[in-house]
Amino acid sequence: MPTRTQAIVLAAGRSSRFNTSAIKLSFTLCGQEMIRYPLNVLKALKIKTLVVVGYQQEIIRGILDKYSYPVECVEQTIQKGTGHALLCTRPYWTEDTLLILNGDVPLITEAHIAELMKRHRSTAATISFIASYNADPSVIGYGRVIDNGEQVSIVEQREFTGDPARECRLNAGVYLIERAFLEDTLPSLETHPSGEIFITDLIHKASEQKKKIEIVDIPFDHVRGINTLKELWVAERLVRSDIINSWMAQGVRFIAPESVVIDYDVTLSPDTVIGYGVQLLKGTQVGRKVTIDAFSVLDGAIIGDSAIIHSHSVISHASVHGMAQVGPFARVHQHSTLHAESVVGNFVEVSKTTLGHKSKAKHLTYLGQAQIGKEANIGAGTITCNYNGVSKHATIIEDGAFIGSNSALLAPVTIGKEAIVAAGSTITESVPAQALAIARQRQTTKLHYAPLIKGKHAQAPDKLKLKLATQGS
Amino acid sequence: MPTRTQAIVLAAGRSSRFNTSAIKLSFTLCGQEMIRYPLNVLKALKIKTLVVVGYQQEIIRGILDKYSYPVECVEQTIQKGTGHALLCTRPYWTEDTLLILNGDVPLITEAHIAELMKRHRSTAATISFIASYNADPSVIGYGRVIDNGEQVSIVEQREFTGDPARECRLNAGVYLIERAFLEDTLPSLETHPSGEIFITDLIHKASEQKKKIEIVDIPFDHVRGINTLKELWVAERLVRSDIINSWMAQGVRFIAPESVVIDYDVTLSPDTVIGYGVQLLKGTQVGRKVTIDAFSVLDGAIIGDSAIIHSHSVISHASVHGMAQVGPFARVHQHSTLHAESVVGNFVEVSKTTLGHKSKAKHLTYLGQAQIGKEANIGAGTITCNYNGVSKHATIIEDGAFIGSNSALLAPVTIGKEAIVAAGSTITESVPAQALAIARQRQTTKLHYAPLIKGKHAQAPDKLKLKLATQGS
Amino acid sequence: MPTRTQAIVLAAGRSSRFNTSAIKLSFTLCGQEMIRYPLNVLKALKIKTLVVVGYQQEIIRGILDKYSYPVECVEQTIQKGTGHALLCTRPYWTEDTLLILNGDVPLITEAHIAELMKRHRSTAATISFIASYNADPSVIGYGRVIDNGEQVSIVEQREFTGDPARECRLNAGVYLIERAFLEDTLPSLETHPSGEIFITDLIHKASEQKKKIEIVDIPFDHVRGINTLKELWVAERLVRSDIINSWMAQGVRFIAPESVVIDYDVTLSPDTVIGYGVQLLKGTQVGRKVTIDAFSVLDGAIIGDSAIIHSHSVISHASVHGMAQVGPFARVHQHSTLHAESVVGNFVEVSKTTLGHKSKAKHLTYLGQAQIGKEANIGAGTITCNYNGVSKHATIIEDGAFIGSNSALLAPVTIGKEAIVAAGSTITESVPAQALAIARQRQTTKLHYAPLIKGKHAQAPDKLKLKLATQGS
Secondary structure, three states: OOOOEEEEEEEOOOOHHHOOOOOHHHOEEOOEEOOHHHHHHHHHOOOEEEEEEEOEHHHHHHHHHOOOOOOEEEEOOOOOHHHHHHHHOHHHOOOOEEEEEEOOOOOOOHHHHHHHHHHHHHOOOOEEEEEEEOOOOOOOOOOEEEEOOOOEEEEOHHHOOOOOOOOOEEEEEEEEEEHHHHHHHHHHOOOOOOOOOOOOHHHHHHHHOOOOEEEEEOOHHHOOOOOOHHHHHHHHHHHHHHHHHHHHHOOOEEOOHHHOEEOOOOEOOOOOEEOOOOEEEOOOEEOOOOEEOOOOEEEEEEEOOOOEEOOOOEEEEEEEOOOOEEOOOEEEEOOOEEOOOOEEEEEEEEEOOEEOOOOEEEEEEEEEOEEEOOOOEEOOOOEEEOEOOOOEOOEEEOOOOEEOOOOEEEOOEEEOOOOEEOOOOEEOOOEOOOOEEEOOOOOEEEOOHHHHHOOOOOOHHHHHOOOOOEOOO | OOOOEEEEEEEOOOOHHHOOOOOHHHOEEOOEEOOHHHHHHHHHOOOEEEEEEEOEHHHHHHHHHOOOOOOEEEEOOOOOOHHHHHHHOHHHOOOOEEEEEEOOOOOOOHHHHHHHHHHHHHOOOOEEEEEEEOOOOOOOOOOEEEEOOOOEEEEOHHHOOOOOOOOOEEEEEEEEEEHHHHHHHHHHOOOOOOOOOOOOHHHHHHHHOOOOEEEEEOOHHHOOOOOOHHHHHHHHHHHHHHHHHHHHHOOOEEOOHHHOEEOOOOEOOOOOEEOOOOEEEOOOEEOOOOEEOOOOEEEEEEEOOOOEEOOOOEEEEEEEOOOOEEOOOEEEEOOOEEOOOOEEEEEEEEEOOEEOOOOEEEEEEEEEOEEEOOOOEEOOOOEEEOEOOOOEOOEEEOOOOEEOOOOEEEOOEEEOOOOEEOOOOEEOOOEOOOOEEEOOOOOEEEOOHHHHHOOOOOOHHHHHOOOOOEOOO | OOOOEEEEEEEOOOOHHHOOOOOHHHOEEOOEEOOHHHHHHHHHOOOEEEEEEEOEHHHHHHHHHOOOOOOEEEEOOOOOOHHHHHHHOHHHOOOOEEEEEEOOOOOOOHHHHHHHHHHHHHOOOOEEEEEEEOOOOOOOOOOEEEEOOOOEEEEOHHHOOOOOOOOOEEEEEEEEEEHHHHHHHHHHOOOOOOOOOOOOHHHHHHHHOOOOEEEEEOOHHHOOOOOOHHHHHHHHHHHHHHHHHHHHHOOOEEOOHHHOEEOOOOEOOOOOEEOOOOEEEOOOEEOOOOEEOOOOEEEEEEEOOOOEEOOOOEEEEEEEOOOOEEOOOEEEEOOOEEOOOOEEEEEEEEEOOEEOOOOEEEEEEEEEOEEEOOOOEEOOOOEEEOEOOOOEOOEEEOOOOEEOOOOEEEOOEEEOOOOEEOOOOEEOOOEOOOOEEEOOOOOEEEOOHHHHHOOOOOOHHHHHOOOOOEOOO
16 A cells, blocks of 8 residues: 655664674674664555665665665764754655654564554644553663653653653654654754754654644564664564564474574474574575474575484585485585485585485585485595695586595596495596496505504604504593 | 272364474473373372373374373264263273363373362362463463352353453363263263363353362463463473472582473483583483583483583483593494593594493594494594495404504404504404504605696696695685 | 771581582682682672681682682581681681671672671671562571561571561671670570571670661672572573673673673673674683684683684684684684684694694694694695604694695604695605605506495405495494
8 A cells, every 4th residue: 555654764873882893773683684674664564765874874775785675865974863864854755744763673563653654644643653661760762751641742861860660651763743744843953962953852842832642552572772782682582582483383393492593584394393502594494394403503504394404513505305314513515405315424514515316425524516426325534625726626426336435536536327436545537337446555464563663662663664643632 | 099080181182273293292391292291190190091082093092002001092083072082981981080181281290180189089079170370361272260159160262252361260171070970961061063062061060060069279380281382392391490400409510401401211410510502312311420511412321420521412322431531523322332431532423333441532533333442542534434335344443452543444354452553544454463554555755746736837737647636615 | 998807708518408529619600619709709898808618628728729819718627507607717806897708699799798888887886787688488598587676686597487478588698797796795605406506696686785786688689699509500690691791781792692601701802793502611712803603612712803613613722813714513622723814614623733824724634733834725634643652743734735635644744835745645754845745556447346346246345355345324
């Protein structure tokens, strides 16, 4: 439904209480920047939007550029308060009613804004705004709504001297204001001692002029503004909790939902089990009947039905097909694909590699830039050597090949179909299908030599010029 | 103490609000299926038990088959409500009093049932049941106990239209009913519009007949029914918290008990320290003065006194004896045994292997199907090769043997007592005691060759037919 | 400011409800022993301190020996209650006022003690003590302060028979008492049936003698005594929470502060991000703009600005300089140093090693006792072999050297500047600068051999005497 309302999002302020070098609105909640939360609400309601930028505007503009709904930026060159920010947008006002929001209220929902608009229309109000009751005196940073029966006003936190537990109706910083009133009144607002002009003074002005003022009260959790990293944490927990509750309701079992980190764009499916502390990040998609065990981290991972991800696995920008098994202690990344029923075991890294159907690499292996066919067996301790100091090359291992343990494969090299590489070999030439390649020295056994070497006399190792070093302690 | 009471557990219903393919009663809380919780209470009280099965009865029967106390199943072929389920059991009634429970109340304790039975007897009641007060209007799924002073009845959740905060005495679904009354009344219960017959209507009938009705109120946490995965989570946390509190009281220190997952059959001992996020699963037994560091997962593990399990270790169906050390990043599984004072270090997998007293394998090693004696030293990067594509074989390493780093041992092979394997060897033949085995090529050093190769001109690698590849980026 | 006050800390008691073999006061909260918490407060206030020791006094004395502020110990040879403990210190009283504290109140702050002293002075009290209101009847272990308007007394928990919810002012065990009164009254306190003498009886005596008694009430969280491992957990959470809140306020982002374990002496810096479940232990120092991902454990680690520690990394007593990258699944320990912009990747252990500027060891490597220069490239699967069964030796890898994959370097050995080690080599001799070292067998390829070997007939492997074993299943 089109609307005669235009939104103005205030995103120009410094976020000094964050004590970080980046502006607070660029911090993410569940993988999405704070500023995008109110924008998503406006997009859902199809409201044309202006964003007032100023401090670190290049960061905010960068986020908006990636955003799919067109919004326009207006620059506020000096920080002179919310009223001044609003004034900066005056040349761009095109609609009859203006919806003004702070950029740092990520928990406001579409339903709340819709309710505000509905109430504004039905009461023919000049100003409507969202408020919330919270009697906790430790809650700070909110203007107080003072309604003495005759007049309504909002006192800014800095200027409030009353009893916070008694005057506990808080201003959420979300206003719907008739443009005609704004054009009359905004230019004449007084400047406070801090040098700032405040939107909140409009309420008192409207009240004095006997204009209709409508207040919509909503639960405090939804009006939370984010002024410190601690408040960011609290808000992110609320968002995360909503996401997880929704997946639980759809048949996903979380062993400990309170320990899971999940991003807004992750998708899960019924009959899947998410273990303790699992991290499900950006764009991860998980199929049905999947098990993801404790302490695994998935980032941009696609996991097929009935796959098993054992504990302590890290899967990043990679696909794991149905019934494949990964981990524990595996890392699959860099656009690798593990085909159905393949197995990647412990201390195995898979990078820029495709592992075919039912192929296995179960122990202490590095597969980089490798194309591996079906039912191949990659022995423990196998290393693909894809970088020679000048350039990088691929390793091809065809269907049914068998790579003996502790082998090194120097790319570019192809191991043919059903070929065998003997354990302990360093393979420098391609191996034809069904051939055996061996590249290791034969064993020599010297009887009674061990005592000579092993410290019966301490100088032996040097004399013999034998080096038998093993690991340190 | 024998009793003239017979129990009927209702386990036939669909669990549609779980949104999972498996029936909710098969889901575990702390490693034990939900249906077993009420059964354990009945077993402890030595009450003969019938279980009404229906939906996915093969799963329920499978769980009951593994259960050590004999229970009989009665099939309810169509789902027509709790009253109908009870009717199905009528041919098997043998005792004077029937105890009827839902299968999904895992937090009911022996003491609560005993109290119900005691009160039933002492008041000579016809029907006694358990209820709980909870004024939270968001609590749903429970029938409401309505006691107007003259009559008592239970209104099913679906048919309740009152104020949930006011009429807040909830029916737990646990009833003790005289068989004579049941035989008279049950067949005549009316069918509700949903096509179901409800046990709860018996209360009203009894009340009309001026029978004695006794209500036992217990705390809500113990009557929680499990109808969603979220409720399962809440209930499991309560069970887990009881388990952990009990171990804390017995001298086990948990660095962060809220982060630990523990199963019902795990045993711990005093002076042991459990780190952050440790997972203690099925049948794990941990001795005294053991340290288990953060993010370790133990599943069917037996850990001896004063062992140290460093962080990120996974021990599954394996034994670690006293004063042994494991990890970080170690995996010990498949019925392996680490003897006293042995050491398994980082990125080491131990599978189907025995590691003797004071033997060490500290870095990047795969030990599979190996029998290792005492005081052996397994160098970094050692691989036992137990599979040749046809069959599997064992590796035997005798007392005091020294395996140089980066060696491969091709099974079947025996490394004799105090023998030495030179670093970098691929061992194909057994090595006698005190012998030295060496199987590697001598080093050739070509002066000034490196610049030729290393990209001074890009074609060099091909011309020289030398491959010096290393890892990718 | 000097004070005429002398402190006596009671640390002689058995801690039987801990059910541990070590005395509770030796247990740490956030890396610091419980007994040190009250001592730190006394040190900050510059109050001369006596500690009464008894049970396991060698442990307490050991902790005090490491403590930088001088305190004197007085032995209580038999456990006869707090009053008796105080009597034991009588020969050492030197000041006019005695401040008596239990050793197990770690949450008392300097401000609370300062307030107690101020109130004691300003009211010219004979006895002042700290109390707290808590009406929770499950809170046990505290004496109850009974003030009937005329007289004040404290009834020990064991002797209290009143209603705990009504008489809910609890004694914190922190007293300021005039020495003159103590010298008069302490020797005459009666012995209770348990054989003990209680300090708390002094209150009643003072009250009877119409002495001024001053009570300072503070929030319960600060008077918590620690009598069980569960109470230790609760107190440690409070301390940890304060530490984390303080870092959040200083610009450190915690993805999930509730999951982080942090010690009292850790330092962090703004713009740093701490992931889920990160453990920040003893003396760890983290610079600005650092990322530490989930499940990493840092213990005595020094991390430079803009370093990235990927998930599942364990860094223990080691330094990671600016812009270096570590992990996932890396272990850096034993006083290793990773210089700026160096990279240590997955399944890599770095022990007693220095890795130079921009050098890389990215996959499956063990670097022990190695000195590695700048811009060196350590291939996947490289093993430094620093132990030969007799002694340990160093490996030196000079600037720009290139170590091919799957190589073993037998120490002592030096790889010269820009030298190359061919993949798969076992290096036993030093390699001059710019030389190429190769130590591997040439490859032999036998056509059509694979089927002969690979189980076409099961006996083949034995007949051919070929062993091609790879990993197990």
